[in-house]
Amino acid sequence: MLVEQSATLLAMTPHALTLLERAGRVCYQSEGDDAASFVRMIIDRGHESVLEHASATFSIVCSRGISHEIVRHRLASYSQESTRYVKYGDISIVEGQYTDKMLAAIKFAEEAYTEACGGGLSAQWARNVLPIGLKTQIVVTANFRQWRHMIRLRTASGAHPSIVALFEMIRDQLQGACKVVFDD
Ligand SMILES: Cc1cc2nc3c(=O)[nH]c(=O)nc-3n(C[C@H](O)[C@H](O)[C@H](O)COP(=O)(O)OP(=O)(O)OC[C@H]3O[C@@H](n4cnc5c(N)ncnc54)[C@H](O)[C@@H]3O)c2cc1C
Numbered sequence: 001m002l003v004e005q006s007a008t009l010l011a012m013t014p015h016a017l018t019l020l021e022r023a024g025r026v027c028y029q030s031e032g033d034d035a036a037s038f039v040r041m042i043i044d045r046g047h048e049s050v051l052e053h054a055s056a057t058f059s060i061v062c063s064r065g066i067s068h069e070i071v072r073h074r075l076a077s078y079s080q081e082s083t084r085y086v087k088y089g090d091i092s093i094v095e096g097q098y099t100d101k102m103l104a105a106i107k108f109a110e111e112a113y114t115e116a117c118g119g120g121l122s123a124q125w126a127r128n129v130l131p132i133g134l135k136t137q138i139v140v141t142a143n144f145r146q147w148r149h150m151i152r153l154r155t156a157s158g159a160h161p162s163i164v165a166l167f168e169m170i171r172d173q174l175q176g177a178c179k180v181v182f183d184d
Helices: 014-029 034-046 046-053 063-068 100-118 123-129 144-153 161-177
Strands: 006-012 057-062 076-080 135-143
Touching: 006 144, 006 161, 014 034, 014 046, 034 046, 046 057, 046 100, 046 135, 046 144, 057 063, 063 161, 076 123, 135 144, 144 161
Parallel strands: none
Antiparallel strands: 006 057, 057 135, 076 135
């Protein structure tokens, strides 16, 4: 089965902009009532450690190949669907470019997986045949500074088209939730 990739904002620091302003103003012992302008000034100065006080959590559905790229980012927390403990009935793969022969190979892999599990092999061994396009779900929590970093890298022209599409979804949701931090 082909599934669409997705990114869903699960949680975010409440009143994030106000919190960032309060934290940043401690540095300058300043006062004011325009949180957005103050936070924009902080970002423009490259004083990005202030952005670490707020964080966001996303639930992401993507391929194992793309999730492997995501987890290379070390300054984040992850909880991912396990191919050791989850035994698949059907193999779901994520949308992308496939030839007929690739789809046939995935079907063959699915049959081998099912047969291995049916023959008594545990999922943690049968998984060796699963394709890299396999659908996975992963929950990712990171602070705003790190989300900005990941969005910058993963929407750049050299990135894989699937991860670009995923991080554009993430960027759009973060822009909706806290525009000033993510509108550049
Ligand atoms: C287009 C693209 C192609 C890629 N191709 C490959 C590839 O072919 N092979 C491959 O192995 N990887 C590849 N990567 C992964 C890449 O090398 C990084 O591992 C990944 O992007 C994580 O980002 P990051 O290094 O900025 O660190 P993150 O883990 O996101 O950390 C954020 C920042 O914290 C700082 N930081 C974190 N840890 C350290 C540390 N130990 N020492 C010093 N500073 C630290 C750095 O400033 C870093 O930028 C690719 C990434 C991209 C975007």
